[in-house]
Amino acid sequence: MSEKPVRHILGLSGGKDSTALAVLLHKEIPQMEYFFCDTHKELPETYEYLDRIKARLGIKIHYLAAERGFDHWLDVYGGTLPSPNMRWCTVQMKIKPLEQFVGNDEAISYVGIRADENRDGYISTKKNIKPVFPFKERGLVKADIIGLLEDTGIGLPDYYRWRSRSGCFFCFFQRKYEWVMLAEEHPDKFAEALKYEQEHKDGRQYTWNEGETLLELLERKDEIIAQHERSIARKQKESAWKKQSLAQVLDSVLDEEDDALPCLACHL
Numbered sequence: 403m404s405e406k407p408v409r410h411i412l413g414l415s416g417g418k419d420s421t422a423l424a425v426l427l428h429k430e431i432p433q434m435e436y437f438f439c440d441t442h443k444e445l446p447e448t449y450e451y452l453d454r455i456k457a458r459l460g461i462k463i464h465y466l467a468a469e470r471g472f473d474h475w476l477d478v479y480g481g482t483l484p485s486p487n488m489r490w491c492t493v494q495m496k497i498k499p500l501e502q503f504v505g506n507d508e509a510i511s512y513v514g515i516r517a518d519e520n521r522d523g524y525i526s527t528k529k530n531i532k533p534v535f536p537f538k539e540r541g542l543v544k545a546d547i548i549g550l551l552e553d554t555g556i557g558l559p560d561y562y563r564w565r566s567r568s569g570c571f572f573c574f575f576q577r578k579y580e581w582v583m584l585a586e587e588h589p590d591k592f593a594e595a596l597k598y599e600q601e602h603k604d605g606r607q608y609t610w611n612e613g614e615t616l617l618e619l620l621e622r623k624d625e626i627i628a629q630h631e632r633s634i635a636r637k638q639k640e641s642a643w644k645k646q647s648l649a650q651v652l653d654s655v656l657d658e659e660d661d662a663l664p665c666l667a668c669h670l
């Protein structure tokens with residue numbers, strides 16, 4: 403009996419790096435299986451971006467979803483909102499669906515960590531899923547990634563006007579400016595995030611941000627926007643010679659505000 407061939411998989415997160423990796427490899431590895439772990443708490447811009455990727459590259463994307471959604475797991479975890487130290491959402495809604503998709507097959511998982519990043523490759527600890535890092539192997543950095551996206555006409559996701567990380571609209575890895583802009587761009591989603599802070603069976607109140615509720619943060623909206631605009635102006639001045647796009651400047655400014663390394667399953 404012939405052995406099952408090794409599978410080649412690439413997880414799209416709706417972010418720029420995983421997309422650029424698909425651009426780089428879609429011709430080189432035609433048997434690549436692309437997947438997106440859908441938490442059903444994504445931004446509309448993410449779905450639109452995935453449609454754009456499919457159309458431009460002519461690839462198929464498997465949309466994987468956990469059998470039980472966020473609300474179920476929130477209940478299981480006693481109403482505790484996920485946080486950088488307790489990322490149950492990533493495990494239950496991103497990693498487990500991926501592991502189910504692969505099963506016991508041998509698979510090579512292509513991960514879009516860039517050569518100019520210092521992040522670990524935590525996607526799955528299953529031994530049959532072996533991560534490889536083509537950008538690192540080829541020495542490709544952020545400017546190369548942007549170039550790949552521009553050359554294919556895919557460009558950056560639309561949320562890049564105000565947010566630089568993919569993932570759930572309520573992601574706790576969001577920076578303060580991004581929360582303010584979520585309220586502006588998607589007031590319904592902001593209201594949903596607010597509800598998660600305020601409504602708990604045990605009467606406790608949890609916050610997405612340490613030490614500040616979303617309402618308190620919103621009260622400081624003008625101050626947060628003014629601070630952000632000052633940072634953008636400074637960064638534009640500093641990097642005028644680099645001819646960076648506004649999206650690239652935004653990316654650097656937000657990285658300065660919060661250098662916490664987001665997780666690989668959601669933000670690539």
Ligand code: SF4
Pocket residue numbers: 441484489491492495496568569570572573574575665667668
């Ligand atoms: S994007 Fe953020 S909130 Fe959503 S699963 Fe990932 S870490 Fe959790």
